[in-house]
Each structure stands twice: as structure tokens, then as C-alpha cells.
Amino acid sequence: NDIYLNGLDGRLPPFTTDLTLLGSSAREHLDSGAFGYVAGAAGSGSTHRANREAFDRHRLVPRMLRGPQARDLRTTVLGTEIPAPVLLAPVGVQSIIHPDGELATARAAAAVGVPMVLSTASSHTIEQVAEAHGADNPRWFQLYWPNDDDVCVSILERARKAGYTTLVVTLDTWTLAWRPQDLDQSYLPFIRGVGTAIPFSDPAFRAGLDKSPEDDLIPAVLRWVPMFTGTDHSWDQLPFLRRHWDGPIVLKGVLHPDDARRAADAGMDGIVVSNHGGRQVDGAIASLDALPPIVEAVGERMEVLFDSGVRTGSDVLKALALGARAVLVGRPYAYGLAHGGEEGVLHVLRSLLADLDLTLGLSGHRTPAELSRDSLQGGL
Ligand code: FNR
16 A cells, blocks of 8 residues: 555655566676675576476466455464564675675564574674664574584574574585586675674684684685585484574475475474575476475474575465465565665565565465465466
């Protein structure tokens, strides 16, 4: 309604409300390295494209004349009450997208009440982002699980002290993939941004260095690379994380039903079905295609979240209809950040939630819980 009323006054949105177009307009706000980092994908980009194609193959079947239309998007995810089934996915080194980086994202997330999942590769510290996020807002922490147990425990303790409730452990990025857009730039923008990232400010990490990363970045990067890229954990090490985190633990990057079963067997609280937005295994299955068999395998035992390719309200509905409890969005809000910092992220979030609300209602539903496989046709 705000948008129609703004139209009466001749006021326009700050940038497009079509979140599928944000990638091309964000290019104007970013240098080529930063744009390549955000927009880029693994290899030929086939999985990145497949994520969107899978949404196009599934179609909503709207229902009519269903009486009063008061809608309620609220839901709970792992015990956290949230205003809509949407979370901000962990996106690293946001300072290369906008100088305010994760601080701007945290403020926008707080304004809407949507949980932000803070990346281990954040370019602002855990504590700074928590402060920007405000005391009462739900915040989750994403762990890139390092090879060094002391550094791991130190990071987890800082996150817990700063009020992060849920731990998201990303499994699919134990090393960075073949990403031509980043390789062509020698990962330069990434390295520039990661130099201030959480591990670099961590006391346990810095204890292994002669000089601080601020004085000499090279030894710090040389310590960081083997610790965070090329890690070699296995299922039998999950109890270590359980010992050092007393809240819910979610494994992110699960695509095979057998891995989902292993996560449930290991007592994990949830998983994120995700192919990292097509950034890790080129040729991997579309994330939406991986969702139904995983929900069938473990849907009764744990909460199943979803990401990769969500751009519109209708995409959210399709993932929920296939059994996801909530979705995470990555690039859309990163592009919003590029367009206008906190205001840009806010515009993206408000647009997505308004689209979700309208499309839910126009499909004949009042709450996310009403969606089921019956709400959809197609998928092959
Ligand atoms: C990511 N993603 C990611 N995931 C993670 O667990 N830790 C991280 O630090 C990052 N960093 C990151 C940076 C950028 C620029 C992007 C685009 C993505 C993956 C992210 O959490 C999520 O899985 C995908 O972004 C979802 O796909 P869409 O929404 O971008 O299509």
C-alpha cells in the first residue's frame, strides 16, 4: 500500500523492486573485483543457472474465494520467533560491497526483525556487528570450521558472549571452489576484505603471529589459508562442536538425503539445503531439486531450511510448499547493500516480504503453514 500511496505523491522507490534485476544494476555500484565476488559462481555457472531454472519448473496453483484474507507471515525457526520465514544468509567480507558492510546489514535486519546469519568471514568483528544489531534481535553465527581447535573454540565463545543463539556450520566450503571471476582477480578484493575478518581479530589466531595483521598482512594470510581452506573434518567430529556450543546447531550445504540422515543421527537440530548459490560445485544439483527427497528423509526429525536462488515471494512459497521451514537469501541483499548500504538492504527486505505477503494471499493462503505439495504443480 505504501508503494501505491507514494505513487500519488510522485515518489519512487530508491531502486528497482524487481529483485531478479538487481545483479545488473549493482554492477554500476561496484568495482569489477567486488562485483565478480558477489555475482560470481563456480565454473561455468551451470548450477547457479540451474537454481533459477528449478524455480521456473515449479508452478503455484492459486485457490480462490477462500474468505477473509488476514495474513500472518510469522513463524518459528529452531525456537526463534520470526516475522516471516526469511533469514539473511551468511555473506562474507561485506566491506568490499559497501564500507559499512555487515554493520549496515545488521541494522536493516534489526529494523525488520529478520535474523541475520553472521559469516566467519565478516569484515567487522562479532562484537561490532552484535552492537549494530541491537540487544533484542535474533542473531545466528555461521562457522567456517577451522583446523585449529583453539581458534575454533575462541570464535565460538566470542559468538556466544555476543548473544548469538544458533550456530550454522557451513560444510560445503572446506576449500574455495574454482571460481573464474575471483581467480581472474587473484582473489584480491576478497583478501583486502578478509584482512579485517573475524579470525584476524581473534586473540587465539593472533597468538600464533609475530606481528599483528594490521602491521603485516602477509603472515596472517599465510596462517589463515591452511587453517580455513583445505580443512578435513568428518562426521565423527561433530560432538566437538556440540561440546562447545550449547544452542541449536544447523549444518549448511547438505544436498544428499543420506547426509541429511547422518546430520539427524548426529543429533543436529537442522540443516540448510544449499549449494552455496552455485558457488562451490559447478554441475551440482539445483538446490530446489535436492529439497523434496531430503524433507522426505528427515523432515520429521529436524528442521529443514533452504537457500540458493531465492529472488521473489513466489520462490519463497515454492520452497515452503516443498517442505522448507524458512529460506535464506544471499545475493539479493548483497546487491541491496551495494546500491545503498543499510537503506538498500532495507529496500530489498521490504520488497521481498511485501511480495511474499501478496503472493501468499493471492495464492489463497493465510499462513506459511498452509502451503503443501498440493499448492504446486510440476517439478520434473
Ligand atoms: C556467500 N555464501 C556464504 N556462505 C557461508 O556459509 N559463509 C560465507 O561467508 C558466505 N559468503 C558468501 C559471499 C557471497 C558474496 C555470496 C553471494 C554468498 C553463501 C550464502 O550464504 C548462500 O548460501 C547463497 O548466497 C544462497 O544463494 P543466493 O541467495 O545468493 O542465490
